[in-house]
Amino acid sequence: MQSPVEGIVDRIASLASSMPEAQRAIAELVLADPGAVARLTILDLADRCGVSTGSVTRLCRALGLNGYAELRLALASDSGRTRAEPWSASIGADVAEDDGIQRIAEVVSAAITQAAVETVSRLDLEAADRASTMLATARRVWAFGAGGSSTVASELQQRLYHIGVPAWTSTDTHIALSGAALLGPGDVVVAISHSGRTKEVIDLVTEAMIHGAATIAICNDPASPLAARAELTLLTRIRQTGFRTEALATRHGQLAVVDVLFIAVAQRTFEQAGETMAAAQQAVQPYKEQGN
Structure with a gap:
């Protein structure tokens, strides 16, 4: 079973459209720059999104996390993995860097x-x-x-x-x-x-x-x-x-x-x-x- 902290950015992207308005505002800021959000305190994040800290906490729980500290760790981890894997982050897993033109066309x-x-x-x-x-x-x-x-x-x-x-x-x-x-x-x-x-x-x-x-x-x-x-x-x-x-x-x-x-x-x-x-x-x- 996937850990709640793994693939957190993809999970937020897939759920964002169905979130309540306050949580969606947080999600959109996270998706815009996960690494930057990972460096914010919960008060800073709430202030930037114009929501309460309770909304941030509810978003964390909706993602299966214990709290904001765990969300920050998950975002930092995802951001680090993205920098280490620029190909999969930009193109995705469907096409590998050494796939032939036939696979790309398919x-x-x-x-x-x-x-x-x-x-x-x-x-x-x-x-x-x-x-x-x-x-x-x-x-x-x-x-x-x-x-x-x-x-x-x-x-x-x-x-x-x-x-x-x-x-x-x-x-x-x-x-x-x-x-x-x-x-x-x-x-x-x-x-x-x-x-x-x-x-x-x-x-x-x-x-x-x-x-x-x-x-x-x-x-x-x-x-x-x-x-x-x-x-x-x-x-x-x-x-x-x-x-x-x-x-x-x-x-x-x-x-x-x-x-x-x-x-x-x-x-x-x-x-x-x-x-x-x-x-x-x-x-x-x-x-x-x-x-x-």
Whole structure:
């Protein structure tokens, strides 16, 4: 049986989304920098998280630890192991440093397939149908994600724009917030965040809602602040894999949702989509011919 102090960071990561709010705040600080938290006193940790020392103690008990002293030892141990094993900490146990390209391809393929299949098979199709109608009839669409999710937001914006749906995106938070402030009734924001706790994304949704825009969230946690705030939530179904950051599976789960939305929107705007796609193809055709 695994000791309560072993793999403490992974255990906290797997339980964080289901923790009470005060304990989740502590967990998020721990996950951000386990080594730094290991050097804090219980009073310092509680103060930084804006919680009571009792919340810290309850978190320790929920993790099967005797108290905060044991949590500090466990975090210090995990941090030391991470520094000693940079490969497994960054990449995970699924691929070893001496594995061949065939093994790498198999692991990547399995991660992508699992992310897409589980997400689409368990997607709330009624919510996806409503979201597609909102996008197809929107006056303007603003897609936004921070970090890795920004690439998925950009993908959605380009696809919608290609079929004649006026859509914008920006990786600059100030520009995105300014854009949200100019939205209103008839406009739609699509906010993308794996955790559903990214401050920039939540702030943008809040700003858009103040001005009357509809909001759609794509995230992995139904209990997250983003899911609670958005008008509609479409959930990805990403389980923790050997890739510690879950970046690969996360991106493809989000893209699976985007694929469903895009095709459904294209159906609803069939004539317009056909005309805009034909015009776009005609515009770039000389460059394609030149490339051949």
